[in-house]
Amino acid sequence: MSDKKYSIIAVLDTIEDKLIQQSLELIVFASSFAAGDLSTALVVVPGKSVMKLCESITEKYLIDTAAIEHDELYYPNPELLAELLYGTIGEYSPGLIIFTHTVRNSQCTAKLSVISKSSTVTAVESFIRDGETCIFQRSIFNGKLKINQRLNALLKIVTVLAGTYTLEEDTVSYKSNASVNAPAYCPAPASRSGAKHYGYKPISLSPEALGGVKLEDADVIISAGRGIGKEENLSLISETASIFENAAVGASRPICDQRWLPFNQQVGITGRTVSPKLYLACGISGSQQHIAGMKNSQCIVAINKDPDAAIFSVSDYIIVEDLIYFLPVLIRKYRDIYEKE
Amino acid sequence: MKILVCVKQVADIDSNLKINDTSSWIEENTKIAYRMNRYDEYALEEALLIKDVLPGTTVDVLSVGPARAVSTVRKSLEKGADKGIHIICDNPALPAFDTASLIAEYVLDKQYDIIFAGVVSEDMMQSQVGPMIASLLSMPSAVNVVKSELINNLTALSVKSELEGGIIENIEVALPCLVTIQTGLNLPRYPSLSNVMRARSLQITTINSEDLKKTQSCVEILSIEYPPVSSKGTILTGSIEEKAVKLLNLFHEKALI
Ligand SMILES: Cc1cc2nc3c(=O)[nH]c(=O)nc-3n(C[C@H](O)[C@H](O)[C@H](O)COP(=O)(O)OP(=O)(O)OC[C@H]3O[C@@H](n4cnc5c(N)ncnc54)[C@H](O)[C@@H]3O)c2cc1C
Numbered sequence: 001m002s003d004k005k006y007s008i009i010a011v012l013d014t015i016e017d018k019l020i021q022q023s024l025e026l027i028v029f030a031s032s033f034a035a036g037d038l039s040t041a042l043v044v045v046p047g048k049s050v051m052k053l054c055e056s057i058t059e060k061y062l063i064d065t066a067a068i069e070h071d072e073l074y075y076p077n078p079e080l081l082a083e084l085l086y087g088t089i090g091e092y093s094p095g096l097i098i099f100t101h102t103v104r105n106s107q108c109t110a111k112l113s114v115i116s117k118s119s120t121v122t123a124v125e126s127f128i129r130d131g132e133t134c135i136f137q138r139s140i141f142n143g144k145l146k147i148n149q150r151l152n153a154l155l156k157i158v159t160v161l162a163g164t165y166t167l168e169e170d171t172v173s174y175k176s177n178a179s180v181n182a183p184a185y186c187p188a189p190a191s192r193s194g195a196k197h198y199g200y201k202p203i204s205l206s207p208e209a210l211g212g213v214k215l216e217d218a219d220v221i222i223s224a225g226r227g228i229g230k231e232e233n234l235s236l237i238s239e240t241a242s243i244f245e246n247a248a249v250g251a252s253r254p255i256c257d258q259r260w261l262p263f264n265q266q267v268g269i270t271g272r273t274v275s276p277k278l279y280l281a282c283g284i285s286g287s288q289q290h291i292a293g294m295k296n297s298q299c300i301v302a303i304n305k306d307p308d309a310a311i312f313s314v315s316d317y318i319i320v321e322d323l324i325y326f327l328p329v330l331i332r333k334y335r336d337i338y339e340k341e
Numbered sequence: 342m343k344i345l346v347c348v349k350q351v352a353d354i355d356s357n358l359k360i361n362d363t364s365s366w367i368e369e370n371t372k373i374a375y376r377m378n379r380y381d382e383y384a385l386e387e388a389l390l391i392k393d394v395l396p397g398t399t400v401d402v403l404s405v406g407p408a409r410a411v412s413t414v415r416k417s418l419e420k421g422a423d424k425g426i427h428i429i430c431d432n433p434a435l436p437a438f439d440t441a442s443l444i445a446e447y448v449l450d451k452q453y454d455i456i457f458a459g460v461v462s463e464d465m466m467q468s469q470v471g472p473m474i475a476s477l478l479s480m481p482s483a484v485n486v487v488k489s490e491l492i493n494n495l496t497a498l499s500v501k502s503e504l505e506g507g508i509i510e511n512i513e514v515a516l517p518c519l520v521t522i523q524t525g526l527n528l529p530r531y532p533s534l535s536n537v538m539r540a541r542s543l544q545i546t547t548i549n550s551e552d553l554k555k556t557q558s559c560v561e562i563l564s565i566e567y568p569p570v571s572s573k574g575t576i577l578t579g580s581i582e583e584k585a586v587k588l589l590n591l592f593h594e595k596a597l598i
Pocket residue numbers: 103142224225226227228229251252253254255266267268269270271272282283284285286287288289290293303304305306309321322323324355460461485
């Protein structure tokens with residue numbers, strides 16, 4: 001291990017030693033935080049055997065990397081990762097450690113911040129730096145409001161909302177003469193290897209259950225949110241879908257939670273990621289988790305009775321109406337105008 | 342089995358929230374509907390389901406919050422919890438570490454086998470309080486749980502934790518532990534009449550947060566603000582019929598109908 005100090009440490013995500021590509025966005029955040037100078041930034045890659053991965057990242061982004069390896073990091077293991085990070089990165093004396101915002105990484109930051117007595121903020125969307133102090137901004141109340149928080153501990157731990165610092169090939173400034181170190185290797189302290197004493201043991205991964213409608217294949221997705229009010233009103237959604245040739249019905253999480261539709265029709269970060277020609281969101285507020293699954297649709301239309309609904313910020317067409325009244329009118333007008341042709 | 346459920350009272354997001362004069366938090370007034378954090382309803386139900394099948398199980402509920410939060414504790418008792426604890430704290434915008442410290446301080450000598458919390462609070466959205474409580478108490482935690490089951494002679498939980506993309510990770514966690522519950526893993530019950538009657542006779546333990554406070558986090562909440570209106574979208578105008586026709590024209594132009 002080199003004795004170099006780093007001001008920012010970015011912890012990437014892997015599953016079964018494969019990199020979650022989106023976590024590379026952290027390099028963009030780090031670059032922005034360090035005003036373009038990545039020479040004191042270190043990328044940490046946890047996994048079972050990830051030195052090769054580190055090398056490829058160092059080569060591609062000209063940034064120092066370090067592998068934190070442990071057999072039990074083959075599957076995500078936030079409990080163990082927090083301990084290992086605490087044990088290994090201390091000597092780099094970083095001021096900031098960043099993760100991609102996920103519930104798992106929030107578990108890791110919670111533990112890391114308790115054991116290292118540092119301060120933490122999760123799901124950060126932006127920051128303002130003023131000398132040593134730094135103010136982080138994030139959403140509260142499902143995006144209805146924003147909050148500004150300042151971290152005062154010497155070590156600050158942040159999870160960054162995915163999709164806010166996007167990785168375009170040219171956003172990270174490469175310095176051709178940058179001198180990067182060969183990846184550092186931080187094996188887990190021997191006493192810990194294979195230990196079960198955390199009381200936390202990942203066993204296996206199961207892929208999501210497939211089957212039923214294939215949202216990914218539909219040209220048009222009509223999605224129902226909590227705003228439909230009652231299960232009976234799902235018929236309005238399916239009737240609306242029936243005016244299109246190749247349409248499927250999707251939903252936000254609460255609809256699936258209530259078993260009104262099966263979970264494989266859920267759109268969002270823990271459901272499907274879709275990019276149809278048309279995404280029609282009916283009574284969906286536009287939480288970060290939902291938007292993550294549909295923001296790449298070619299055309300987004302949202303119907304919501306709240307003119308300030310967050311879904312409108314990603315919509316191409318905005319309809320402020322009560323869907324219970326609007327959808328029947330839409331269907332009737334369709335029949336009047338198009339079915340008579 | 343001795344179980345604790347952490348329940349938070351939150352302002353309903355559809356209550357037309359306004360920022361207060363000092364921009365420190367929302368304006369708390371009588372027009373706001375307060376209710377139990379949705380994730381915590383599922384956490385409570387998960388605890389009650391264990392109580393239903395395992396004789397001798399007790400379910401305590403704990404909430405940190407202003408005076409109003411007592412109604413959420415009461416609601417939990419009506420659903421079937423045995424004991425309610427209200428840690429009174431006037432600051433409704435407490436950083437996660439402070440909330441977790443208060444709860445951990447209370448829990449310290451109580452010997453719970455399982456602590457349930459929600460994945461996230463709908464107001465502060467931190468996903469920190471649960472795992473922070475666990476760390477403060479040096480117990481393992483599992484988060485974002487969509488299924489949980491007692492195994493190994495009631496000494497461990499086998500849980501399914503949901504990852505991004507809907508992948509499920511199967512994990513075993515030894516008791517005592519803390520688990521944060523995702524929505525959808527059960528169907529929260531409504532209070533039964535008999536439980537509502539029973540709850541009336543139950544005393545809620547109130548504790549002043551100052552009496553539990555040991556440390557303070559280094560997180561400062563500076564202000565809250567409205568998000569910038571950043572929509573680049575076209576607002577369809579006119580009567581409801583006109584909007585419908587405009588939308589259909591659009592679908593037609595895009596050759597969708
Ligand atoms: C780890 C994690 C993962 C998650 N994953 C997902 C996911 O994959 N997908 C997902 O969707 N969510 C997910 N969620 C949940 C997410 O945070 C939100 O709670 C959820 O998306 C809200 O769904 P909604 O918009 O339907 O409901 P609400 O937020 O309750 O919104 C309902 C909307 O309907 C409007 N409305 C009400 N009545 C009417 C009417 N009559 N006409 C028109 N509009 C009306 C309201 O104005 C409101 O905007 C996840 C959460 C967590 C913590």
